[in-house]
Amino acid sequence: MNTEVFASRHIGITENDLPKMLETIGVDSIEQLIQETIPNEIRLESTLQLPEGVSEHEFLNHLEALSRKNSVFKTYIGMGYHESLTPSVIKRNILENPGWYTAYTPYQAEIAQGRLEALLNFQTMVCDLTGMELANASLLDESTAAAEAMTMLYDIRSRQQKKEGVLKFFVSEEVLPQTLSLLQTRSLPLGIELVIGNHEDFNFSSEFYGALLQYPGKYGQVHNYAEFVQNAKANDIKVAVAADILSLVMLTPPGEWGVDVVVGTTQRFGIPLGYGGPHAAFFATKEEYKRSIPGRIIGVTKDSDGNRALRMALQTREQHIKRDKATSNICTAQVLLAVMAGMYAVYHGPKGLQFIAEKVHASTKKLAMGITQLGYEQENTIYFDTLLVKVDEATKLRAIAESKEINLNHVDEKSVSISVNEATSHKDLELLLSCFAELKGDSSPHLESTSEEILPMGLKRVAPYLEHEVFNSYHSETELMRYIKKLERKDLALNHSMISLGSCTMKLNAASEMLPLSWANWGNIHPFVPLDQAEGYQIVLKELEHQLNEITGFAATSLQPNSGAQGEYAGLMTIRAYHRSRGEEHRNICIIPASAHGTNPASAVMAGMKVVVTKTDEHGNIDVADLEEKVLQHSQNLAALMVTYPSTHGVFESSIVKITKLIHDHGGQVYMDGANMNAQVGLTNPAVIGADVCHLNLHKTFAIPHGGGGPGVGPICVAPQLKPFLPSNPVVPTGGEKAITAISAAPWGSALACLISYGYIKMLGAKGVTDATRIAILNANYIKDRLKGKYDVLYTGERGRAAHEMIIDCRPFKAHGIEVTDIAKRLMDYGFHAPTVSFPVAGTIMIEPTESESLAELDRFCEALLAIRQEIDEADAENPNNILKNAPHTLAMVTSDTWEYPYSRKKAAFPLPFVSENKFWPTVRRADEAFGDRNLICTCAPIEAYAEV
Template sequence: MDLNINFKEKFEDRHIAPDGKDAAEMLKVIGVDSIDELIAQTLPEKIGLKNSLNLPDPKSEFDYLNNLKQVASKNKVFKSYIGQGYYDVIVPGVIQRNILENPGWYTQYTPYQAEIAQGRLQALLNFQTMVIDLTGMEIANASLLDEGTAAAEAMFMQYSLRKNSQADTFFVSEKLFPQTIDILKTRSVPYGIKLLIGNHETVELGENMFGAIVQYPAGDGSVYDYQDFASAAHEKGIKLTVVADLLSLSILTPPGEWGADIVVGNSQRFGVPMGFGGPHAAFFATKEEYKRSMPGRIIGVTIDSAGDYALRMALQTREQHIRRDKATSNICTAQALLAIMASMYAVYHGPKGIKAIAERTHGLAVLLSDALKKLGYEQLNTAYFDTVKVDLGELCKSVHAEAIDNELNFHYSGNTITISLDETTSVNEVKEIVRVFAKVKAKKLADIDFDGLLSTIATSIPQQLIRRSEYLSHPLFNTHHSEHEMLRYIKSLEAKDLSLCHSMIALGSCTMKLNATTEMIPVTWPEFSKMHPFAPVDQTGGYMQLFSELNDWLSEITGFAAMSLQPNAGAQGEYAGLMVIRAYHEDMGNGHRNIALIPASAHGTNPASAAMAGMKIVVVKCDEKGNIDVDDLKIKAEEHKDDLSCLMVTYPSTHGVYEESIIEVCEIIHQNGGQVYMDGANMNAQVGLTSPATIGADVCHLNLHKTFCIPHGGGGPGMGPIGVAKHLVSYLPGHSVVDINQGKSIHAVSSAPWGSASILVISHAYIAMMGAEGLTNATKYAILNANYIKSRLENHYPVLYAGAKGRCAHEMILDCRSFKALGIEVADIAKRLMDYGFHAPTVSFPVAGTLMVEPTESEPKHELDRFCDAMISIRKEIGKIEAGEMDKASNPLKNAPHTARLVTANDWDKPYTREQAAFPLPYVHEFKFWPSVGRVNDTYGDRTLICACPPLEAYMEEEIV
């Protein structure tokens, strides 16, 4: 026996599921001899890459983690007291292990199919309830991207609600965190909003103002009583947004009780690691009367087909999928996974625990302040929660040097510093801080009577600002405080949700592929998770190396000159890219260029993002094959050539086709003075075969949560970095706190300089372990898997579009519109798939009445066959309705999904068997995923909107009445 000592395991073989035997069988069904022959029939020859990608040799999983440990060690994890919106936390182990590190939670899709997402929907409803209670507001959404963008969304909501159309000024307290002001500057420009940045105590509120925003506690830590300011603003018809610290609201009077119209902030300190800036779930709360103007997703209570309690995403007609450029925002992903973590933190600790953490944090801040005063330092904040502010004068440099020597980070501004404490701070750590200050004055810690200070410690918060009202009073937040109870609660919700742990999720445009464990492991390493985003750059060497490598690799993959890693969602990337184009035109003296051409088939975020960037949308027709109508494009590009800003295009198209005309399309735009913005939603069909730059694009955002393996997290986190051609590099987003500016940079689009930095390690791992050949093969096998499904299903369902040689790209559209004559809607097929153990493909996008299917390269042949068998079986069921063998009103599709309660009930009145309902194919017997509720009633839920946890008994009694 020969021994092969040079064998090295390839990660590619773990990521790409079909093996050689499976591939051969699939190719035979498709009718080609090789994958390369299939690719040649699919990809237009003129857009193919001439050379393979120039990337480092792939690493094994073992080698990658060992190497990354060395990289991570270059991050110096000092004790952070920087604050400024980011705080160290204690992540409860039961939450870290069973949610953050659990694929049963992080591989779920956005809960559009509510019947198989009830667990996650409940957790998000808990989040909304938590936010409503703590802020004192009436309604909250299920999270936004970060605190700064939440503030920007509030500004726009106030602007859109203004009654005086001439009011164009927004007052911004100078004591907001600088990164928030930075984003407000970005978002205000396209709408012509004037920002008045100043002191809320001295500003003159005028009729030209439509809104105002303050921070509570303020950015320097001081706690102000804003009640008089709120009253003065309301007298002038000015709405007030408050950026609030969620933990502080357990002991401070909530903004809803003293006049806020909108309250936003970050839930990061509710058990979510800093992660060098993210991901973190922002919150947005407002008054009930503004519910239809509120951005982001809202989870609401409704009933199912049996009249039982159920949840779903409410008021979806507000969203960009429906309203497009008239939407309340362009948000497509939120921060569901992190919102769930924050909600579970509140469930685990309860109101008493949350208050205890807040009081301890505040008490330690008071102890620190008193100790520093004993040393002769001037503490400037009279009222504060967790942050003390010290004027050091000429001692500032000495304190800074001594702090660094003791691995302590404070926030410095001139000769003034702020020190922000958090739930991880102890009395001994307060003493360590005081020791630094004592040494600078040649004193000793022993000079301070800490026992005496502890015995006389008293709050700095004025009596009128101390919270009196209850919060988190729902039984849910007062039950699960032992780890055993918490574990069972988390698992009970997880069991109600279908994820990639159960079956493939073949969502077109969404790319639900393998999120490998090795890619996920480093996310919770302290070297990455405990880093503050504003830590000194000489402490962040590991992150800087990771960003540099990821920038180089993504630039090579896209063909662009440089990337910005800042946008923390795909739609955020769209917006950033369009703002870069806008800045370029203005710099070239063409600020009047504001027309965006957008194909009729585009995803709703495209027109919504263009509108946010101040552009006027002109829709370009698609031909009968679903491609961009080149003649119509020419006409409109020439008609608007003097004002043309850009074309927004997705490639392969939203219809799942490599359009042959794409190079001509890009040339038409360039000839008429515009730029080409490429939506990177379908990059999974480009990597290694072609690239945005090769095709002719100038900007492209990448959905790292699609093509590059960051998991969807049940509706977020996502990442949407943008790549740009050389002439646009200098306009990439900058930042007001960390200098990443390119000279002509637009203002920040996200709160943190590198967005949700901690999850960038996932994409870094994926590329490093796949290598050039592996990435290219991933694209090829994605195309193989899609065309295999197409070949198996096209005799049962019409495939709506295909390329010049009859092939689809990585996804296809199944036409279900003809079934409408039988009373069968595409939604019925989607719900029936649940009975077969599958999440539905994308429903009614980009064409109403269709299903868009994308299998990804990570699914094996037997899983593809299971899905195809289910779809064929459903088609046969439709055939029985067609033949009159099944009732049109009561059949397995119209009654789907079938719950365990329904199937096992004593009474069964359906004109088909229980087995047909629940076990329609033999494989379902082997593993049955039961939907936890029957079909959800969306209309009822919107009519009787409830967006917080109702007492279940009271709710059910109301239904009975």
């Protein structure tokens, strides 16, 4: 075995495993299997033009050398991004811990109680600091959250406003430029008219349904918006505020003014800058809007024994349920980062946060006094951490500052802003001040503390916060380390067993791909620094774009979208811009198969398109006759087809080239959802099948970890005609010459996470990424044939093969009184996370093993499903007291003094020998969803708070 070949570490199947697997499947070789799976007309004629893979050691040395090309200056640019200090106990035990970063979205609550508790802490922290009633479990970034606020308030306009077509939304000129750009993107297809101006001059016209304010403003001025909000409410205008979360420790929370939404980012709560992300945004609102809030909400309920349990609440409001009725396509949160930010608050507690905020504010006051003593005019009358300074020779000041490795925010030729942060020391302040002194040709004054009150009484926080026990208990490293471990033990992640989630591609997130995320030269780069200070990042990002172009067969890539759903939206917006550039604004019909992901129709509606759904045939494929009928009917207005390939049913549809040609013949563009790209890489590609744009889930095919529900990265790759329209950024220009406005806040989205995918491709090389695809298809077909005769596979290709995943039909088991949910819960007793349940077909499970799993693990999983099949046969529809209906079985249940079940404790908890070797105990029994939704508690409330009334 060549120990330097990364593919042998990433791919779980060995040469010795192949004879058994090929015999089970009934083929002579993997190539025969591939030929029987993928239509020959779309196979690639040549191998990928990528370099050979490098060893892990070589890759880490390479990335370390590139990191030195990044210049880590002391950066005071601010603009929504601040250097922060990640406590080592959080970095080591969460960011660098696969028990946290390899977990999946907590749809199976019973084996996700730790992550759910950490997210409940996050929500509580946000509600306390903002003064709002309800918060979600994070969004993608501050600008996205602000755009979601705009569209949520648009959706909940009063009946009179909707009747009168009130479409205007006021945006304060103090709003961050990246947020304004994203608001422009989102408002355009919906017909919302943005009006940008000074909030003090706003006339509260009845033409407006909402307003967005920044607190503090983009250059640091703090405004008291109480009167504005009062006047807005009197005129039926909803108000959203984008707030700096650390400032809310000292400033009046916006909730006290009666605002409707508060948004922002928690980046400065211990999250690395990472050249723009990933960072967890927050979104807080009133409880009356609980059915409209975007993203996920974690709520308290009880389990079947009446014990406290947590789960995702109010899921019927999410895009995967509402589809084209959804007002948001958000399906990815930033869970890993939200967990870290919540733990930052747990670790520091209210007194620690107070200390940090007061230190930042005191440092800012010191700097302001020194600058004014030098004769400069500091323009902000009320500020928290940011000064706005008039400078006659701003260009000269920039040169002086950069010579001292300092970045300021150069507002214009006559002014700069300076944002002080948690990491700013007294020496840093002295060096900062010396830049201004040198410009004057003077010596620096002595920096002194001042007792001057900058914050007036009307803007000082008086309300208590973070009073719950969790924020006042774990302030030593020992205690926090144990608390984190206690929560980790409640969660089943990839470090325990295979997670075979169809469409979600839960593969290995290799340690060598993850390690560089902790390196300071990658973590401490502000997204708006001059490009020559981010040379290492620029090399990685450009090379990653090239790699993805080669893999997809397309001409260009944008890395800006920071989730798969954002990639969908970005792809459709480029198609929209393309049609408009050709004078075909009327093209607004988006055809989507009935089996598509829920985000597809939601994204199309957000892009201003009208969704037309096509049927699937009895084999699960797109009904080509129905599609032809719909295309002919809408030919003049056809904008796009959204198609997942291989299909959501796990099949390479042989009609795909015919389908894409049909769309092109009628003037439309083809958008390919890249969720199933793990079955394509190196064997076929979106360009070959006839697509024009696709998004790629880097958190699936390209090894970025799911992080418990985020981060995700969803870049789009496009054909030549769409290249000019790739998205830009208002601060650091990106994209094409006819670029659409921003899709996410940072120029390159979640750039830090892109290091992982870069490493994945770099280490595997052309052969490795292709072999990964082959083995993913092999593993899926092996499971399919091992289960043959016990479980029916709902759909296969024309020659009986699955792609990289398959759908198992569990509906026949209803005759035994068993539902698909019972199988999912029983799998927990065997130590496995359930596959995808009831998607895309109700009453089924969707299995995707990926290429990273060993034959031994595949066999354990099959043995578990076969044992469960025997348990189904033993079940009696007339008697629900059976092992499946009672699953999962907790430790408390199995060790109870009483046992009133018609099966043994051993069968309940240790049904197969391998289970006892590595037992995972579900923390709670089945969570009561309906109870939790009726009694919605989404913060750290005591158990008495959710007693049923």
